[in-house]
């Protein structure tokens with residue numbers, strides 16, 4: 001009866017009716033569908049047996065990766081709600097660095113749950129707010145389950161870093177990359193700031209050539225640039241006094257485009273002599289300060305160095321590295337303990353940095369400049385990342401970044417939890433129990449949230465080629481019997497104590513994923529209209 005009545009009613013309604021009751025629901029559902037599509041696209045990449053994506057950018061470049069944030073960043077997502085999931089992944093990347101796939105999969109599952117709740121007629125605001133409270137409660141449960149870790153406990157840090165590397169293309173090198181990540185972060189930890197570490201102090205230099213096995217942690221500085229050899233200057237300097245300059249060693253240019261016509265040979269000679277004298281004076285001034293290595297910032301106004309100045313510098317036995325980028329200056333200055341100099345007049349000895357050795361070496365097909373033995377060593381470290389081709393190299397860099405972030409998470413919040421779907425199942429069950437103490441709609445919403453958390457173990461099992469239903473049911477049983485660390489052993493295809501498999505992850509990765517995804521769900525649910533701005537006539 002009602003079914004017949006509704007369309008007839010709708011047809012009789014004039015279209016110009018101010019309040020269109022259907023529209024908010026339609027907009028909400030279309031947003032949910034669009035966002036879920038993003039989650040579905042990325043789902044297969046979760047976990048150690050997850051698949052990788054090959055992405056071709058508009059410029060024809062190819063990227064192969066397993067990293068959620070990278071996949072989404074390269075995806076041409078058009079729908080605004082779908083874009084929110086891309087931003088969610090980026091937010092997780094900033095906050096935790098790892099878990100960028102999980103966060104999107106989780107959010108998409110929460111949206112499915114919300115869709116069902118909406119179907120039952122529950123108000124979107126109630127759902128959104130209950131989900132946020134449920135996320136808060138889950139974070140509490142997770143924190144209760146977590147085990148504290150000490151930064152001196154290198155083994156645990158290594159295990160956590162290896163777990164994050166497990167799911168990457170470069171996973172077979174995790175025994176090499178994990179210690180590099182742990183040592184790099186531990187070296188730059190500032191003892192005065194106890195709950196954070198600045199990953200900008202860890203520099204990863206990528207050089208194609210060799211294999212990932214050649215990746216190394218350098219206790220010093222590795223430069224992206226090579227030594228200038230055209231003028232025959234030194235390529236190895238011991239007891240280096242390093243100057244970092246931001247001015248140019250070439251003839252000055254007028255501010256405006258000017259032309260000078262010289263039609264007299266004597267005049268021409270004079271100009272050339274002047275230039276020679278000008279450059280020689282600058283080079284001599286540099287030498288006078290005791291400097292024997294010169295790093296020169298790239299210049300867009302005019303040549304940073306020219307043939308003549310290089311010749312003078314080579315004669316004065318000063319090693320030259322040019323094309324230092326503007327944004328590298330700060331890092332180099334911090335590493336070497338030198339001060340960038342913007343004017344030759346202020347180039348004095350106190351601005352120089354000291355290092356025992358700077359040399360250009362040939363390692364596995366690439367020339368690399370390394371600076372070691374700095375006076376104030378330990379403020380920064382460099383990692384020299386190697387790979388046979390740029391695809392492997394880039395992915396290795398991204399994986400190393402994830403591992404570095406995992407260690408940073410442990411500095412920020414010194415707690416570890418088990419992985420392999422164990423925490424999600426445990427929290428899900430605790431939430432279910434907790435939901436029983438609630439009433440009304442909130443209870444429904446908490447239950448739906450708890451069920452939605454199971455997406456992580458389900459997906460892990462699916463991607464590993466296991467039967468998700470039987471695995472998740474068994475997992476639930478084990479946890480119900482109090483086996484809190486039972487997780488999916490992806491390698492053996494069974495359920496076992498996941499701690500024995502050394503699969504552990506930082507608490508912060510999971511808590512931030514929960515909080516951020518609940519926040520995004522709330523944002524999506526609260527949208528009831530999509531208004532396009534057609535100002536430009538498009």
Ligand SMILES: Nc1ncnc2c1ncn2[C@@H]1O[C@H](COP(=O)(O)OP(=O)(O)OP(=O)(O)O)[C@@H](O)[C@H]1O
Pocket residue numbers: 045046047048050066067068069097098099100101102103163164166167402418419420421456460488489490491501503505
């Ligand atoms: N050996 C393992 N056995 C079982 N589960 C594992 C194992 N290693 C990792 N996991 C699980 O895999 C999930 C992480 O997968 P993955 O690293 O692919 O995604 P992510 O961390 O969410 O995103 P990304 O690394 O792309 O930022 C976590 O839930 C983790 O517990």
Ligand SMILES: [Mg+2]
Pocket residue numbers: 098099100164167402
């Ligand atoms: Mg990961």
